[in-house]
Amino acid sequence: MNDTIEHPQIPAFVLVRPQMGENIGAAARAMWNFGLDRMRIVAPRDGWPNPSAVAMASGAGRLLDDAVVYDDLASAVGDAAFVFATTARDRDLTKPVYSPEAAMAKAAQMISEGRRVAVLFGPERAGLENDDISRANAIVSVPVNPAFASLNLAQCVLLMGYEWMRAQGDVVSEQVEMAGTNWADHSEIEHLARHFEERLDTAGFFYPDHKAASMKVNLRNMWSRLPLTRADVQTLHGTLRQMVRWKERG
Amino acid sequence: MNDTIEHPQIPAFVLVRPQMGENIGAAARAMWNFGLDRMRIVAPRDGWPNPSAVAMASGAGRLLDDAVVYDDLASAVGDAAFVFATTARDRDLTKPVYSPEAAMAKAAQMISEGRRVAVLFGPERAGLENDDISRANAIVSVPVNPAFASLNLAQCVLLMGYEWMRAQGDVVSEQVEMAGTNWADHSEIEHLARHFEERLDTAGFFYPDHKAASMKVNLRNMWSRLPLTRADVQTLHGTLRQMVRWKERG
Numbered sequence: 001m002n003d004t005i006e007h008p009q010i011p012a013f014v015l016v017r018p019q020m021g022e023n024i025g026a027a028a029r030a031m032w033n034f035g036l037d038r039m040r041i042v043a044p045r046d047g048w049p050n051p052s053a054v055a056m057a058s059g060a061g062r063l064l065d066d067a068v069v070y071d072d073l074a075s076a077v078g079d080a081a082f083v084f085a086t087t088a089r090d091r092d093l094t095k096p097v098y099s100p101e102a103a104m105a106k107a108a109q110m111i112s113e114g115r116r117v118a119v120l121f122g123p124e125r126a127g128l129e130n131d132d133i134s135r136a137n138a139i140v141s142v143p144v145n146p147a148f149a150s151l152n153l154a155q156c157v158l159l160m161g162y163e164w165m166r167a168q169g170d171v172v173s174e175q176v177e178m179a180g181t182n183w184a185d186h187s188e189i190e191h192l193a194r195h196f197e198e199r200l201d202t203a204g205f206f207y208p209d210h211k212a213a214s215m216k217v218n219l220r221n222m223w224s225r226l227p228l229t230r231a232d233v234q235t236l237h238g239t240l241r242q243m244v245r246w247k248e249r250g
Numbered sequence: 251m252n253d254t255i256e257h258p259q260i261p262a263f264v265l266v267r268p269q270m271g272e273n274i275g276a277a278a279r280a281m282w283n284f285g286l287d288r289m290r291i292v293a294p295r296d297g298w299p300n301p302s303a304v305a306m307a308s309g310a311g312r313l314l315d316d317a318v319v320y321d322d323l324a325s326a327v328g329d330a331a332f333v334f335a336t337t338a339r340d341r342d343l344t345k346p347v348y349s350p351e352a353a354m355a356k357a358a359q360m361i362s363e364g365r366r367v368a369v370l371f372g373p374e375r376a377g378l379e380n381d382d383i384s385r386a387n388a389i390v391s392v393p394v395n396p397a398f399a400s401l402n403l404a405q406c407v408l409l410m411g412y413e414w415m416r417a418q419g420d421v422v423s424e425q426v427e428m429a430g431t432n433w434a435d436h437s438e439i440e441h442l443a444r445h446f447e448e449r450l451d452t453a454g455f456f457y458p459d460h461k462a463a464s465m466k467v468n469l470r471n472m473w474s475r476l477p478l479t480r481a482d483v484q485t486l487h488g489t490l491r492q493m494v495r496w497k498e499r500g
Contacts, residue, residue: 035395059398143415145285148309158405159412165393187328200489203496221384225345226476239450243493246453250500
């Protein structure tokens with residue numbers, strides 16, 4: 001089956017010589033988390049279909065049913081106008097290097113212009129070979145701790161899928177901060193919340209009983225959401241103490 | 251051991267009631283890929299230390315050795331100035347919602363100002379409970395396919411770690427919208443402030459006399475600065491009315 005006709009609006013994710021079926025299934029799940037369902041598989045080590053892949057893919061099994069299997073990379077990307085090769089290691093190939101974010105932004109742009117995009121993921125152990133990478137238009141380098149680059153196949157797929165979804169357009173604007181403010185820390189808020197809860201409990205506020213738990217959650221949620229300063233917290237403690245004194249004066 | 255002294259420059263990732271040791275180990279690996287090594291664990295189901303966690307963490311085992319275990323969430327985040335709660339589902343708690351990118355940008359900003367930040371991750375099955383989330387200052391919502399949100403614990407940790415690493419490049423603060431929130435308007439805040447002022451006056455809070463005026467201004471300033479919803483305002487009126495009823499019961 002030809003996936004390019006049915007899903008022209010998203011990139012194809014191409015697993016190159018994947019080894020464990022479980023990892024193929026996990027990759028399918030990772031893709032589908034971000035609405036990606038065009039999987040291509042080049043020369044899977046254990047053949048195809050693969051029952052271990054199906055077992056792992058639960059909920060995303062349709063991606064495996066629809067996956068297109070190729071004998072070699074060249075035919076798997078034959079229809080692509082632009083091919084990205086993902087890698088965690090540095091390569092000495094002269095080739096443009098994109099961050100995942102920049103790569104998926106470019107993919108979204110090209111796809112909106114009607115061009116087909118493929119993203120390559122290498123085998124679990126060694127990643128893509130230089131011969132594979134040489135067929136790509138650009139490298140995508142995932143920024144990881146140089147002392148510990150241990151992304152597995154599904155995790156690499158996950159990050160690219162995540163960036164694909166982000167490239168679909170999230171709009172965030174400016175935040176306002178209050179510089180130099182002496183904010184209450186979490187334990188101070190916790191203490192305040194507990195103080196209110198105890199006093200209000202004594203005062204009979206949490207009524208009827210079956211609503212008490214959710215009333216307490218709502219109240220606690222309010223305290224932790226409000227941007228309270230240390231001074232605010234002291235004031236609020238003070239108001240509560242004063243109400244108690246007032247009560248005790250009778 | 252107190253991790254806050256040794257690593258003040260990165261956020262703490264807090265696993266709340268994690269179940270499988272394997273998932274704790276996988277979370278450690280995910281963190282260390284992005285240079286994060288401050289793990290805290292609240293009430294791990296299978297106790298601590300956990301051999302399955304160690305087996306899975308290979309290469310990132312040091313994070314488990316250094317992990318700090320707490321009995322409850324409140325003590326795990328007691329030193330935090332700001333707490334993010336990660337969630338894939340929508341919650342009906344009124345709380346700012348950040349994208350992972352905006353959250354880690356804000357975390358980087360706050361940490362650069364010397365404030366401590368914690369990020370909460372819920373148990374594998376059900377995620378964080380509303381009671382946990384009510385202790386957080388903000389929610390981080392991971393944008394996933396609404397038809398298939400199947401991120402596991404380590405994958406959620408991975409995405410947050412990835413955004414943390416990305417935030418190291420440039421620190422940008424971004425805004426957070428609380429869409430659809432029914433904010434109290436100015437007259438409702440005014441009414442609330444007046445209600446507090448009257449009741450506290452009766453209770454003898456504004457004392458000594460020569461400080462009364464500035465105490466009133468400070469209190470009013472607090473009410474007008476806080477981002478209160480209509481529901482918050484009703485709750486606060488209610489707490490005050492209940493204290494009065496309590497007093498009047500004698």
